[in-house]
Amino acid sequence: MCGIVGIVDAGGVSIQLYYALYALQHRGQESAGISTFDGTNLHKFKGNGLVADVFSPSVLSDLHGTAGIGHVRYPTTGANLPENIQPLNFQFKEHFISLAHNGNLVNTCEIRAEYEQAGQIFTTTTDTEVIAKILMDEIGRSGCVEDAVRICMRRLLGSYSVVMMFDGIIYAFRDPLGIKPFCIGKTENGYMVASESVAVDALSAKFLRDVKPGELIRIDSEGIRCTQVAVAGKRAHCIFEYIYFARADAIIDGVLVYDVRRQIGHKLFEEDPVRADSVCSVPDSGTAYAIGYAEGSGIPFVESLMKNRYMGRTFIMPTQKEREKAVRIKLNPIPAHLKNKSVVLVDDSIVRGTTSKRIIEMMREAGAREVHMRIGSPAIKAPCYLGVDMPTREELIASDKIEDEVRHSITATTLHHISLDALVEAIGFEREDLCTGCLTGCYPLPIDGEQARPCKVDFLDSTFQSRLGSFEA
Ligand code: 5GP
Ligand code: MG
Numbered sequence: 001m002c003g004i005v006g007i008v009d010a011g012g013v014s015i016q017l018y019y020a021l022y023a024l025q026h027r028g029q030e031s032a033g034i035s036t037f038d039g040t041n042l043h044k045f046k047g048n049g050l051v052a053d054v055f056s057p058s059v060l061s062d063l064h065g066t067a068g069i070g071h072v073r074y075p076t077t078g079a080n081l082p083e084n085i086q087p088l089n090f091q092f093k094e095h096f097i098s099l100a101h102n103g104n105l106v107n108t109c110e111i112r113a114e115y116e117q118a119g120q121i122f123t124t125t126t127d128t129e130v131i132a133k134i135l136m137d138e139i140g141r142s143g144c145v146e147d148a149v150r151i152c153m154r155r156l157l158g159s160y161s162v163v164m165m166f167d168g169i170i171y172a173f174r175d176p177l178g179i180k181p182f183c184i185g186k187t188e189n190g191y192m193v194a195s196e197s198v199a200v201d202a203l204s205a206k207f208l209r210d211v212k213p214g215e216l217i218r219i220d221s222e223g224i225r226c227t228q229v230a231v232a233g234k235r236a237h238c239i240f241e242y243i244y245f246a247r248a249d250a251i252i253d254g255v256l257v258y259d260v261r262r263q264i265g266h267k268l269f270e271e272d273p274v275r276a277d278s279v280c281s282v283p284d285s286g287t288a289y290a291i292g293y294a295e296g297s298g299i300p301f302v303e304s305l306m307k308n309r310y311m312g313r314t315f316i317m318p319t320q321k322e323r324e325k326a327v328r329i330k331l332n333p334i335p336a337h338l339k340n341k342s343v344v345l346v347d348d349s350i351v352r353g354t355t356s357k358r359i360i361e362m363m364r365e366a367g368a369r370e371v372h373m374r375i376g377s378p379a380i381k382a383p384c385y386l387g388v389d390m391p392t393r394e395e396l397i398a399s400d401k402i403e404d405e406v407r408h409s410i411t412a413t414t415l416h417h418i419s420l421d422a423l424v425e426a427i428g429f430e431r432e433d434l435c436t437g438c439l440t441g442c443y444p445l446p447i448d449g450e451q452a453r454p455c456k457v458d459f460l461d462s463t464f465q466s467r468l469g470s471f472e473a
Contacts (some may be wrong), residue, residue, distance in 0.1 A: 001074040001245065001388055002102040003027030004182075005199055006163035007067070008219045009190035014063035016187065016203050017070040021051045023202035024195055026247055027102070028074035031085040031155035034060075035098035037168045046071075046085045054341040066190070067168040074389065087165075092136050097166055101128040102195055103159030103180045104387040106447055111155060125450075130351055131162060140210035140313035149173055149216050154459055157445055159238070159386040161211070163193055170219040173229065176457045177236035177444055178213030179386055179435055181252045184224070193217060193226045196250040210253050214457070233455035236435040236444035239414045240388050242427050243377040244348045248288050255428055258288050263426040265292020265346065266417050268374045272416040274344060278302035278317050278337070282347040282359060290346035299344065304337040304366075305359065320344075327358040339367030345412075349377040351390060351398030356410040359472040364392060364411075375411035378420045379403065382441035382450070390438055453459065 003024030005012045017034045032054040035044025043063045047054040053071060071086035078335050087100040105111075108127040115133055116122070121216060134155055138148035145166050159179035164171045172193040174182045185192045185200030185207050193211060194200055200207045211217055214230035237253055238245070248258040268289065279301050281290030294301035308330055343363065350356050360371050379398035384390040393399040398406050407415035424431045437443040442451045 001028055002100075003072040003195045003199070004069070004100045004102045004161060004163045005071075005192065005194040006069040006100075006165065006172055006219070007187060007190065007192040008170050008221060009169070009187045009192070010066055010221065011189045011229070012064075012066060013068040014060045014065075016192075017063075018051065018055055018060055019202045020192070020194055020199040021070045021072050022073055023199045024397035025051055025248075027195060027245070028072040030072065031073045033085055033087050033100075034063055034068060034074075035087045035089055035163055035165060036063045036065035037090070037096060037098075038065035039168060042089060042091075044087070044089050044098065046087070048082070048085070050102070055269055065168070067165055069098055069100050069163045069165045069170065074146060076304040081125065084126050086126070086128060088124065088126070088132055090132060090136065092139070095167055097132070097136070097164065099128060099162065099164045101126075101163075102132060102161045102182075102387065103175065104385060105130065105156055105160065106385050106445060107157040109218040114412040124309070127158070131156065131454075135164065135414065146171070146216065146227070147220065150459065153214070153216075153229055161195065165265040168220065168221065170217075172217040172219070174211045174212060174213055174215055175213035176230040176232040177234070177435070177455075178210075178253065179235075179236050179238050179444070181241055181250070182211040182236045183209060183252075183322050184208040184217060190221070191219045191455055193219070196246055196252065198247045198250050201249070207251070228460055230457050230459050232457045234444070235429070237429065237433060238386065238388065238425070239423070240377075240384070240438060242350075243423075244285055245388065253429075260365065260426045260428075261288035261348070262292035262295070264423060265294070266296035267422040267426060268346070268376065268416065268418055269293050269296040271422060272374075272414075272418060273297065274372045274414060275342070276344045276370070277341040278304065279344045279346060280304040280337075282345065282355070283307040284374050285349075289348060289374075290344075293344060293346050293374060297344075302333050304343065305331045306334060307331055327355055328362070331359060331362070333362045333366035335366040338363055340369050340414075341367070342370035343368050344372045344374055346374045347376070349380060350375055350397060350406065350410070350417075351380055352359050352395055353406065353410055356412070360411050367437045370413040371411075373407070373410065373415045375415070375417040376423075378423060378439045379406070379418050381437050382438055384391060385443065385447050385450075386435060386437065386440050386445070388438065392469050
């Protein structure tokens with residue numbers, strides 16, 4: 001969970017990077033950073049907090065240059081330490097390098113240990129620095145950035161959408177399974193890459209297409225070049241991007257997230273119809289689902305929980321205690337809409353179960369007679385190792401409970417989760433092309449102690465684009 005952006009634009013990039021990060025704020029609220037290159041020097045600024053709090057007009061006016069990258073962070077690998085804030089910046093053989101990463105590697109420890117064994121030091125606890133190390137190692141050897149990326153991609157196992165600025169050139173690459181989203185846009189005087197199309201929209205830039213899984217994009221002042229570095233036997237787009245993580249107006253790998261959620265709302269009614277007075281969403285993440293449910297069922301959509309729009313996602317609070325407190329501040333029930341009513345309450349997912357339990361309690365206190373909980377994802381059974389903060393089975397309420405036990409524990413009148421089949425159908429990809437690790441406990445990459453269904457990845461030769469060995473991803 002993170003948002004990244006890279007822009008090369010003759011008209012200057014700092015303001016555009018700022019707006020792009022602003023549009024990607026939902027992908028991480030812990031820290032934000034921007035690095036730019038002005039032809040001679042690297043300019044950088046980063047800090048903890050929201051984009052709007054980290055950057056001021058005067059800070060932005062000092063970020064000179066026509067190339068730059070940015071990052072918003074929610075930590076997965078690497079603690080909340082100031083040195084872990086991205087982009088990471090390096091100086092190497094007179095070159096300025098800046099790197100930002102969305103995703104999570106599953107072989108960080110091995111690679112890091114190897115380097116440490118060779119006497120190398122690390123200054124952060126992120127997996128991003130491991131990527132940087134491999135790249136610098138190879139650039140040092142061959143002097144060719146693109147070859148370094150090729151070699152790097154062979155070594156990395158996990159999810160990664162990476163943007164690297166090498167002096168004034170932006171390199172962007174996406175893991176061969178395309179786990180995390182990444183797309184390309186055309187700005188007024190250049191090109192950009194970003195985690196979600198909403199960042200392209202925010203700049204009134206033109207959405208071109210997604211970065212293909214296994215693809216390397218190079219952007220400089222002359223234009224853009226795309227090279228296929230690796231080809232996998234399947235894709236493994238993160239299903240949770242569609243369920244929760246991406247903004248509803250994003251188009252990810254060709255699919256409008258809003259439509260997926262709305263369609264699931266319809267299917268939630270078809271799978272387990274219920275009579276009720278109103279349909280209410282847990283805003284904002286449940287809203288598109290609730291609208292679909294209301295359409296499908298004919299039950300009126302009535303907002304009965306008001307969200308305070310001026311606070312971050314409660315989940316973003318890193319500790320359980322903070323999360324519990326924050327629910328109350330974030331959502332306020334409307335008693336006049338709830339008194340003696342039977343309500344269908346729609347949300348995208350139940351992770352730890354704290355939010356749902358708290359909300360149902362509040363709705364009952366406000367007079368609701370029945371609360372029928374409908375969830376836009378199947379039960380979350382297993383942790384995510386590939387970039388979403390779903391840490392351990394112990395913390396996942398559904399990991400060891402059947403649906404009725406979860407219902408009991410969150411005190412809902414009834415509870416239904418969408419089936420995996422219906423979810424996959426709504427997204428429109430083959431099931432094999434989605435990472436469903438958190439729902440099924442079966443992952444698209446080998447992970448210690450977990451089940452996996454990996455596929456073969458072929459790496460293409462740089463000059464001839466022919467096969468040059470392969471490995472089992
Ligand atoms: P729970 O209390 O069950 O752990 O939280 C469920 C709520 O958290 C849902 O409303 C859902 O929208 C939200 N949620 C689910 N996954 C994530 C996540 O990875 N990050 C954040 N910020 N919120 C999440
Ligand atoms: Mg939510």
